[in-house]
Amino acid sequence: MHTGLQGKTALVTGASRGIGKAIATALAAEGASVVLSSRRQEALDEAAREIRAAHPGARVLAKAAHVAHRDEAESCVDAAITEFGGLDVLVNNAGTNPYYGPMADIDPTAAAKTVEVNQFALVQWTQLAWRASMRENGGAIVNIASVGGMVTEHGIGYYNATKAAVIHLTRQFAMELAPSVRVNCIAPGLIRTALARALWENKEDQIAASTPLGRIGAPEDIANAALFLAGETASWMTGQTLVVDGGTTIRPTLI
Numbered sequence: 001m002h003t004g005l006q007g008k009t010a011l012v013t014g015a016s017r018g019i020g021k022a023i024a025t026a027l028a029a030e031g032a033s034v035v036l037s038s039r040r041q042e043a044l045d046e047a048a049r050e051i052r053a054a055h056p057g058a059r060v061l062a063k064a065a066h067v068a069h070r071d072e073a074e075s076c077v078d079a080a081i082t083e084f085g086g087l088d089v090l091v092n093n094a095g096t097n098p099y100y101g102p103m104a105d106i107d108p109t110a111a112a113k114t115v116e117v118n119q120f121a122l123v124q125w126t127q128l129a130w131r132a133s134m135r136e137n138g139g140a141i142v143n144i145a146s147v148g149g150m151v152t153e154h155g156i157g158y159y160n161a162t163k164a165a166v167i168h169l170t171r172q173f174a175m176e177l178a179p180s181v182r183v184n185c186i187a188p189g190l191i192r193t194a195l196a197r198a199l200w201e202n203k204e205d206q207i208a209a210s211t212p213l214g215r216i217g218a219p220e221d222i223a224n225a226a227l228f229l230a231g232e233t234a235s236w237m238t239g240q241t242l243v244v245d246g247g248t249t250i251r252p253t254l255i
Contacts, residue, residue, distance in 0.1 A: 003232060005231050009033045015047060024060075025051050026226065027089070028060060035076065041064040074128050077129055086133050087139065098110045099159075126173055140183075141181060141183040146187055182235070186229065190217060191216070192218055217244070
């Protein structure tokens with residue numbers, strides 16, 4: 001696959017671990033300059049060291065920013081442009097889920113945090129990338145949603161509602177920012193990450209047995225999809241949601 005990402009600059013939120021780190025590593029392997037962002041500088045520095053060790057010569061900048069704080073987000077976007085001369089790819093990956101249980105019982109604080117990080121932060125980072133670079137120079141934006149945004153599910157219904165919003169925001173931004181910027185989305189199934197640990201830990205065999213492709217997802221599965229959507233191979237795609245779930249959404253319904 002020819003991605004055309006060599007020499008481009010990419011910024012990945014939530015990049016210190018899990019899906020974000022895997023995407024950043026894959027982008028660096030393609031020759032892109034990569035800005036890693038998350039809340040903790042120490043974790044980012046460690047992720048940057050690992051990427052450089054795996055890909056000697058990789059251009060990596062670790063810049064801490066709380067995804068929901070606009071001034072920190074703006075500083076991160078500005079740092080990308082100052083350090084690497086532009087911003088070609090934005091991956092809105094950061095997410096949170098502070099509540100597990102029925103939506104009838106969620107408290108306002110947990111609900112507000114979930115929306116702030118999973119939904120409105122995507123709007124803010126997209127605005128900043130557009131105004132600082134992409135409006136004039138074009139680019140590609142990849143948003144990370146979830147298959148939960150397409151179904152009903154016990155325990156994480158409010159989280160899933162914000163991911164459904166991500167899917168719609170992808171379509172809306174794709175319409176508004178065309179033709180210079182492509183905006184697409186990935187809807188992962190259950191991935192072996194720290195954020196989703198409560199959903200897969202001690203149950204992997206059971207989950208694998210119920211998944212058509214026979215295993216739980218890995219962060220690298222999502223990274224490969226992100227490379228495709230960010231690169232030239234997807235140059236005639238925008239506003240789309242790519243489901244990467246091992247086939248879980250095609251399982252027959254039991255009646």
